[in-house]
Amino acid sequence: MRDLVYPPVVAFAKTAFKVLDLKIRRTGTEHVPPTGGALIAINHISYVDFILGGYGALPAKRLVRFMAKEVLFRNRISGPLMRGMHHIPVDRDAGAASYQQALEYLAAGELVGVFPEATISRSFELKEFKSGTVRMAAEAGVPVLPMILWGTQRMFTKDHPRDFTRHRPISISIGAPITVTRDDDPAEATAHLRSTMAGMLDETIRAYPEQPAGAWWLPAAYGGSAPTPEEARRLDAEELARRAAKRQ
Template sequence: MSTDRRRPSDRTYRVVVRLIAGLFRLLGLRVTVHGEEHLPATGPAVVASNHTGFLDFTFIGYAARERGRLVRFMSKLSTFESPFSGWLMRAMRHVPVDRWSGAMAYRQARRLLDEGEIVGVFPEATISRSWLVKGLKPGAAGLAISRSAPLVPAVVWGSHRVMTVDGHRSLRRGKAITILLGEPLRPAAGETIAGLTERLHIAMTTLLNQAIAGYPDMPRSADDRWWLPYDRGGTAPPPDVAAALDRAALARINQPD
């Protein structure tokens, strides 16, 4: 029996991709993808994206379909705990991540890379309330170095206007979504995880600046400036204030009942 025949079917994942593309059309989203050629057509890779909205993974997955690839995302454990979404996430071979014990997820992600898959990571770990790139966790760089896999920086801009933290959500049609993928970062001989993580942060920040500068939509009113960063004339909190809000939100989640 061939190796391909032994591998799990991706039929569920491909159906979900088609449904998501249909949802984008229903919402009238104007999705633009640039740099999809930086995703390898075959073989392993790690895709590291910024994180501003709840639907970011769907947009990165949408961009990857242009190359005929399916991304196996590392996602928080709670997504796998409901009967339906858990079944769906496992059928698509995504990776559950326990915030307090990530070793098992890390091993599973490395196995996927060994199988020639693309692993998707949000190295900021949580949504950035400033909409700018936060400090990055080392997992994405560690995976890339552990398997000498290309590390592809990516950003999504505009998804937070659809659904994100603090009750921001809107089904208003016609929003622009920009997805940029940058040139792969190749781990250099002897490069440390910290060094590659720093290069990744620079690459993601550069891409995000490009995405914001070229974004075709403007706020409709003064009250609609919430989705712009503080240094672009928006009312989003600056990074230090956003970090304090993150800590307060995490403390609320961890409070005993």
Template sequence: MELTYRTATAGLRALFAALLMRITIVGEHHLPRSGAVVLAANHIGYLDFAFVGLLGRRRRRFVRFLGKSDVFEGPVLGWLMRRMKHVPVDREAAAGALYEAEERLRGGEAVGVFAEGTISRSFEVKPLARGAAAMAQATGAPLIPVVHFGGHRVLTVDGRRYLRFRTPVTIRVGPPVPTHGHPFEVTDRLREAMSAMLAEVLADYPLERGAWWVPAAHGGSAPAPEEAARLDEEALARLRERRAARRR
């Protein structure tokens, strides 16, 4: 059972070991070892699945992630994603993915969602989509906030990479966010929790002033949130143009 997931996880652990990555996990006890749970994580790089998945394996869980449908189209990565039972999300028909994720939760599984929807170019917590809150409310699953920092230095959006040894990575897990009230209220509550947790992580992380991977508010040269939002819009416009060209 779960041979593909176990093998992929072992391969990633070997990669992290080869890079001598210093991974610290704080608060992992907040993730229950069994039963339905929604893990809402920040999204800052292409290896985020690996780090949050590593957290799951530390608790003997297999986290089923919601991911962009494009990722499932590749011959190798797509096969792996399907074998690991992750859930593809079509931006134009996201309701189907939410329904499937809720069914996984009703089956007692752990579902991971990158609540910002896309990678944060500012490396701060962007406004969140309501999906995580909606899933938790619909199923009664606890909503667990997760933030991580450092893994984006290896590989992230806009071709940024930093393949050096001994890169520190911190993963922090928080207590469940209360899910009573309107989904908008729950989502605001979730973002507040994640932002506070990220601030705690950054307070202890060895930041480098002026570095591209450090948020602007902490002395880095990453785009400020307003500039990052503009870059997001430009990237989304280019993506729409490419999709329209493929349809023609």
């Protein structure tokens, strides 16, 4: 797959990281295979997760093809970039095409990035996972690499203004590959993936260098003032209702 757009975008991102003096800590990068297809399952807490998620694979000299909302491919600015980097548009009303494209990428030996929660978590804890990740891995015969991001929510997330303050710590943790076969029950495999990532998230939060009590970006379970998972579900439902009313 020819990449004329991706390398300059990576170079621009690295420059931005230096300008912001982000304190990025990457662990588990040895789990990213140097060749061959694999799915990278990432928690979703920010609008910039795909940028930092892709950065986690760079030590292995790999580029990640992300499954992303189709609307990003229609935007006059992001559209050419998304297509040029060979990301995968996802239309939630017609998901078969994106699923098939992802399988083709995996068969061709690409890394495909997915967000099993589908949408950003307002609580910054893990939401329920969709089963598509493990079903895709089983069908393609590739491993799932769990990845946890932390600190990205402080930059740009739902319900809060953008804040690109300098010197901010960012954590990127990659776990050991998880094998899923066609014989595995998708629900059980999804629960195992979520449980693994929940443990990784807990470790990542506890190891994060900043833990200010009452911080809006810290989960309530860790002494922060972020919405609880129950409150986040209510906010998500209200958001969906507003969108439905707007479409009508």
